[in-house]
Every structure is written in structure tokens, then in C-alpha cells.
Amino acid sequence: MKAIRELSPVVLINLCLAHPGNAELISSIRSDFPEAIIITTPNKGRDIGGKLALTDFFIKAELQAEYIVFLHDKQSHHWFKGESWRQKLFEIIEPGKIKAILEEYRNDPKTGIVGASDFIKDEYDRKTNVFKTTNNSKMKELISMYDLKLTDYRFVAGAMFWIRSSILGKFFSTYSALRCREMLEEGNFTDQYEGTYTHSWERIFCFLANDQGYIIKGV
Amino acid sequence: MLINKWLVIESFSNGSHKDWKGGLCLDLGSAPGELSDLYLNLQRLPENTFAILFSELNSLKQNGNDSYMEDIISLFFQPSYFLSNDKPVIFLRKKSSLHSEFIERLSEKCMKQGLSVLFLETKNSGSVDNWTNQFTYEITSSAVDYNAIIENWLSHFLENKEPGEIHFLCRQGEPGLSAAFNKMQEKEIALHNTEQYKFANLAYQKQKLIEKYKKELELRVSAEKDTQLYLSMQKKQTADNVEWYHHEYEILPTWYKRLGHIIKVLTGQRTFRSLFSDKVKKYKE
Numbered sequence: 001m002k003a004i005r006e007l008s009p010v011v012l013i014n015l016c017l018a019h020p021g022n023a024e025l026i027s028s029i030r031s032d033f034p035e036a037i038i039i040t041t042p043n044k045g046r047d048i049g050g051k052l053a054l055t056d057f058f059i060k061a062e063l064q065a066e067y068i069v070f071l072h073d074k075q076s077h078h079w080f081k082g083e084s085w086r087q088k089l090f091e092i093i094e095p096g097k098i099k100a101i102l103e104e105y106r107n108d109p110k111t112g113i114v115g116a117s118d119f120i121k122d123e124y125d126r127k128t129n130v131f132k133t134t135n136n137s138k139m140k141e142l143i144s145m146y147d148l149k150l151t152d153y154r155f156v157a158g159a160m161f162w163i164r165s166s167i168l169g170k171f172f173s174t175y176s177a178l179r180c181r182e183m184l185e186e187g188n189f190t191d192q193y194e195g196t197y198t199h200s201w202e203r204i205f206c207f208l209a210n211d212q213g214y215i216i217k218g219v
Numbered sequence: 220m221l222i223n224k225w226l227v228i229e230s231f232s233n234g235s236h237k238d239w240k241g242g243l244c245l246d247l248g249s250a251p252g253e254l255s256d257l258y259l260n261l262q263r264l265p266e267n268t269f270a271i272l273f274s275e276l277n278s279l280k281q282n283g284n285d286s287y288m289e290d291i292i293s294l295f296f297q298p299s300y301f302l303s304n305d306k307p308v309i310f311l312r313k314k315s316s317l318h319s320e321f322i323e324r325l326s327e328k329c330m331k332q333g334l335s336v337l338f339l340e341t342k343n344s345g346s347v348d349n350w351t352n353q354f355t356y357e358i359t360s361s362a363v364d365y366n367a368i369i370e371n372w373l374s375h376f377l378e379n380k381e382p383g384e385i386h387f388l389c390r391q392g393e394p395g396l397s398a399a400f401n402k403m404q405e406k407e408i409a410l411h412n413t414e415q416y417k418f419a420n421l422a423y424q425k426q427k428l429i430e431k432y433k434k435e436l437e438l439r440v441s442a443e444k445d446t447q448l449y450l451s452m453q454k455k456q457t458a459d460n461v462e463w464y465h466h467e468y469e470i471l472p473t474w475y476k477r478l479g480h481i482i483k484v485l486t487g488q489r490t491f492r493s494l495f496s497d498k499v500k501k502y503k504e
Contacts, residue, residue, distance in 0.1 A: 015298075017305060020435060023266060026298055037262055039296040042333030049333075053296055060293055062255040178289045182331040188445045192452060 003095035010065050011036040012058060014050035016043050037061070045184025045198045047072035047159060051205070052184075055168050056177035067105065068165045069093065070205075089160040091116055097219050101162055104217055112214020113163050113206055115156030120218045123203075124153035135195035135203070142197070142204050146175060148211040155206035156216070163209065171208045220384065221423040222407065223301075225310075227272055227357075227390040231260045236391060242267075242301060244310060244388055247291070248274040254290055264299035272310040272341075272388065273318070283321045288328045295334060303383050304430050306337040310355060310388060341388060354385040359393065361402035365410045369419050376422050384423075 011033045015022050017040045029036050041053045051070055058068070071093065091097055092115060101114045123132045131139050131153070143150065172180075183197045191199035206216060224241035229248075236243055243264070245257075261269055271294060294300055295307040302308065307329075311322075322338060329336045344356040344363045354372055356363070368385060375382040387403070389396055410416045468476070483489040493501040 018434075018438060020431075020438065022298070026266070037259075038298055040298050041296050044333035056289075056293060057258065057296070060254060060290070061258045176286065176289055178292060178332065179285070182328075186333055187441065188448075190448075190452070 003098050004069070004093050005033075007098070009069075010058075010063050012054045012063075013038045014054050015040045016050075017041055018043050037063075042186070043188070044186045045181055045201070046188070048198045048201045048205075049181055049184045051159070052177045052181040052201075055172055056181075058165070059169060059172055059177065065165050067102075067162050068168065069160075069162050071160050085119075085158060088116055088118055089158045092160060092162060092219065100219055104219070105162075105164070108215075108217075110213065110215050111164075111217050112167055112209030112212065113156065113161050113216045114219055115161035115216070116158075117218030119157045119160075120154050120216060121157045122154045131203075133195065133199075134191050134193065135200045138195045138197055138200040139203055142200055143207065146171075146204070146211075148204075148207050150207055150210050152210045152215065153207070154210075154216050155203040157202075159202045159205065161206070163205075164214065167209050167212055167214060170212060221420050222385045222387070225270065225386060225388045227388050229391070231257060242270060244270045244272050246272045246274050246390075248272075258293065258297070261294065261297040261299045266298050267301050269294075269297065269299045270301040270308050270310060272312065274312040283318075283324065285328070288325050291325065292329060292332055292334070295329070295336070303337055305434070306335050308337050308339055310386070311338050311340045312357070337383075339383075339386065344387065354382060356385075356387050358387050358389045358396070358399065358403070360395070361399040361406070363387070363403055363406065365406050366413070366415065369410065369413075369415050373415065373419050373422070376419070376426070381426065 013029060013036055015025060015038065019025070022040060026038055029038060037057065039053060039057055041050060043049075045052065050072065055068075057063075058065075069092065071090065092101065104114055105111050124130075125132055130136055133139070142148075180201070184201065185196050185198050189196060189198070209216060225244040226236055226239045226241060227244045227246050228236050229246050231243075231245070271291070300307055326336055339353050339355040341355045341357045344358045344360070354368060356368075372382050372385060389400060471479075480489065480494060484491050484494065487503060489502060490500055492499045
């Protein structure tokens with residue numbers, strides 16, 4: 001976090017309302033980041049629900065930042081590689097990587113999203129027009145609902161990435177972030193056997209960049 | 220706290236509430252000013268010290284669209300918003316209850332965000348009725364009968380009606396409010412020494428503790444459910460891996476597998492001695 005702090009970021013944190021230790025957590029965060037903005041939301045949509053609520057706050061409070069880095073305390077208990085995934089996803093805030101990412105944005109104005117290379121996935125089968133995931137039908141429903149025109153179906157699995165704030169600003173000024181959040185599932189769940197709107201939104205976040213003519217890059 | 224005092228303000232912008240020690244209650248009957256400033260102001264307040272009041276007759280009808288409701292819901296996500304048993308509390312002036320459609324839609328919108336809200340209807344501080352388990356009073360003078368309110372609260376508690384907190388709302392700028400408030404303070408100090416209050420406060424603390432334990436229990440039940448789900452998924456993954464291993468490796472002829480081990484030795488993936496003994500180091504670093 002030291003490298004991030006050097007950039008004087010606007011820190012927005014979402015805590016789960018159901019967590020009993022929030023008071024202590026808030027005071028601990030405030031001692032490290034006195035200017036941090038903290039919200040507490042019910043356990044809806046897992047990290048995606050939190051990210052939508054934070055985006056809503058970012059827009060409503062008219063905060064200014066060129067780039068947004070989405071991170072969360074990923075805990076994939078159901079997956080043996082959960083911990084190593086987490087470490088790899090967090091590499092996007094390592095000092096060396098931050099420098100490379102910012103250069104990438106400066107050198108190519110079309111760069112919209114930057115995430116860890118290993119996690120950039122493409123589930124779309126162009127021949128059959130099907131996303132090879134349990135979320136296929138829900139993703140198609142959302143793409144149609146938000147009228148997204150897509151040529152690139154890549155996304156950052158794990159939902160930790162850098163994104164130009166203007167991409168979010170443009171989309172969520174038309175579709176309220178809280179209204180998008182309404183569709184998400186409550187509690188803890190996975191998309192292992194059945195698709196969810198939450199896991200579909202994990203992909204849609206990245207599709208927003210492509211819809212607006214930006215590209216995804218890996219580091 | 221069993222007894223909560225709120226200063227009803229119409230805006231944060233004039234800053235005249237800075238010396239107030241209780242909670243701040245924003246009257247949404249009038250325009251609350253720039254929302255962006257409001258959200259940032261709320262970040263600077265301590266936890267559980269802010270709430271909203273719907274008071275004016277027409278405002279809800281005029282502003283009852285989805286965006287307005289979402290602006291309100293964003294307030295509930297602030298750590299400074301007052302929650303009773305994890306439910307954001309909204310104070311409601313009696314005449315606003317006419318707006319049942321707005322309240323219903325707001326409750327519905329909140330449910331879609333995973334929140335249930337608690338509407339508390341305000342009463343005149345002079346009225347002590349005993350038919351409701353809500354104890355929310357708007358103060359217009361110091362004529363508050365604390366003893367009757369506490370007695371009423373206790374009878375509800377003893378009847379297992381789970382009465383919530385007692386709230387007093389004082390409107391900023393109300394004529395004579397300062398004097399009335401000082402008088403109330405005196406009465407409250409005297410109340411603290413009564414047996415009735417001591418018992419009520421103990422009962423309230425007990426009620427809060429039970430709520431806390433219930434919440435912890437719910438979380439543990441949910442965590443246990445998750446653990447079982449993750450365990451079943453991991454079991455399936457293990458079974459899939461074993462099946463994969465069987466089809467990819469186990470079904471090969473023995474001579475082929477043995478040849479494979481020799482190739483591993485030749486390529487430096489395994490020690491030569493491990494071909495003949497299980498007691499030596501098998502894999503090279």
C-alpha cells in the first residue's frame with residue numbers, strides 16, 4: 001500500500017454491514033488513511049455489490065480521480081489456488097507494476113483497463129455465440145439490457161484491475177450504479193453450478209471499456 | 220443509548236449545529252443542499268449519529284422518483300447513519316404517514332439493496348400513549364414527562380414487545396428551545412437516579428446484548444453453511460482430479476509408466492536411488 005499512498009489517492013472502502021467488528025476496523029483504517037471514505041453495505045453481490053456501491057458514492061460525491069483501482073479481500077475458499085490467486089491479483093499495486101501501468105495509460109489513450117495478464121480471460125465462442133460459463137444467459141441479458149456493443153469479450157477474472165474513471169462515469173450516469181446493484185444476489189454463493197448476476201457483472205465491468213472504444217491490457 | 224437526543228436541521232451548510240452533543244437529524248422536507256457535500260460531511264461524523272426525518276406534506280410526492288430514493292439509500296450506507304438492529308432509522312412526522320405509497324416504494328427499494336428500514340413516527344412530547352412500542356417525541360417545550368415515558372417503556376419491555384430506543388427530536392431554531400432543553404437536561408439527570416430508569420437501562424442493555432448474540436449466531440450459522448458448501452466443492456474438485464489422474468496416467472501400461480520414471484531420472488526430475496528405495500529423497504529441488 002506504500003506505493004499507492006505515494007500517489008495521494010482517494011481511498012474508498014466498503015465494509016460488509018454484517019461484520020461485527022466494523023467499529024474497530026473503521027478506526028484502524030482511519031488511523032492509517034485519515035482521509036479514507038468508508039461505507040458499509042449489506043452482503044449483496046459480494047465484492048461486485050461493494051464496488052457498485054463505491055462507484056455510486058464516487059459519482060454522487062463528485063470525487064475526482066483519473067484512474068480507479070478496484071481491489072477486494074478475495075477469499076476463494078472453494079478453490080485450492082485461492083490464496084495464490086489473491087497474491088497474483090494484488091500484483092497490480094506493486095511499486096514496479098504501478099509505474100508500468102501508469103506509463104501504459106500515458107502512452108496509449110485507448111488503454112481502458114489494466115489487470116494481471118494471467119487473469120485476462122475470454123470465454124466467448126464466436127462460432128456458437130456462447131459464453132463458455134454458467135453465466136452465459138445472464139451475461140447476454142445484461143449486454144442487451146445495457147445495449148453494449150462489443151468486439152472484445154476479454155475480462156479480468158477476479159475483478160481486481162485499474163480502470164479509467166471516465167468509463168465508469170459515462171456508463172453509470174446513464175444506468176445508476178445502485179439500480180444495477182439491485183439485481184445482484186444476496187449472501188455468499190458461487191457460479192460453479194448456476195450462473196449469477198453478480199458473476200456476470202464481474203465480466204460486464206470490463207465490457208464497459210470495450211463498449212466505449214477502450215482496450216484491456218495485461219501486466 | 221436508551222435515550223437519544225436529535226437536533227433537527229435543514230442543512231449542514233450553516234454549521235450552527237457544531238456545538239450540539241447529540242445526533243443530527245436532517246429534515247428532508249426541504250432541499251438538503253448539495254448532495255455531494257452532504258455525503259462528504261457525513262463521513263466526518265462519528266458512527267450512528269445521523270438520521271433523516273420526513274416532515275413536509277408535499278416534498279415526498281414531488282421528489283418520489285427512483286433517483287431521489289437512491290440518493291436517500293446512499294445515506295444509509297454511511298457509517299454515521301443511525302441503525303437500530305442493523306436497520307436504518309427514518310423519523311416520520313405523523314402527517315407524512317399520508318405518503319404511504321412513497322414509504323412502501325422506499326422500503327421496497329431498500330429491500331432490493333439488502334436493507335430493511337425502520338420508520339419511527341414522531342409524537343408530541345406531551346402525549347404518552349401506551350398502544351405503540353415506538354418512543355419518538357418532537358420537543359416543543361420542556362413539558363416532558365420522563366417518568367411516564369420510562370414507565371410506559373418498561374411495561375412494553377415486560378410484555379416482550381421489544382421497545383426500541385427513546386428518541387427526542389428538537390428542531391434547530393425553535394423559539395425557547397435552548398431554555399426548554401436545559402430544563403430537560405435537569406429532569407434527565409434526576410431521572411437517572413430513579414430505580415425505574417436504572418431498571419429500564421439495564422433491560423435495554425440486556426436487549427442490546429441479546430440482539431448482538433442473535434446476530435453473532437446468525438453469522439456463525441451462515442459461516443457454517445458456507446464452510447459446508449466450500450467443503451462439498453473441494454470434495455468434488457478432488458474427485459475430479461482423481462478421475463483426471465486415472466484417465467491421464469493410471470490406465471497406461473505398467474511398462475510405459477516405469478519407462479516414464481526412468482525418463483524423469485534422465486531429465487533430472489527424480490533421484491536415481493529413489494527407483495529402488497522409498498526411504499531416500501525422491502525429488503530433486
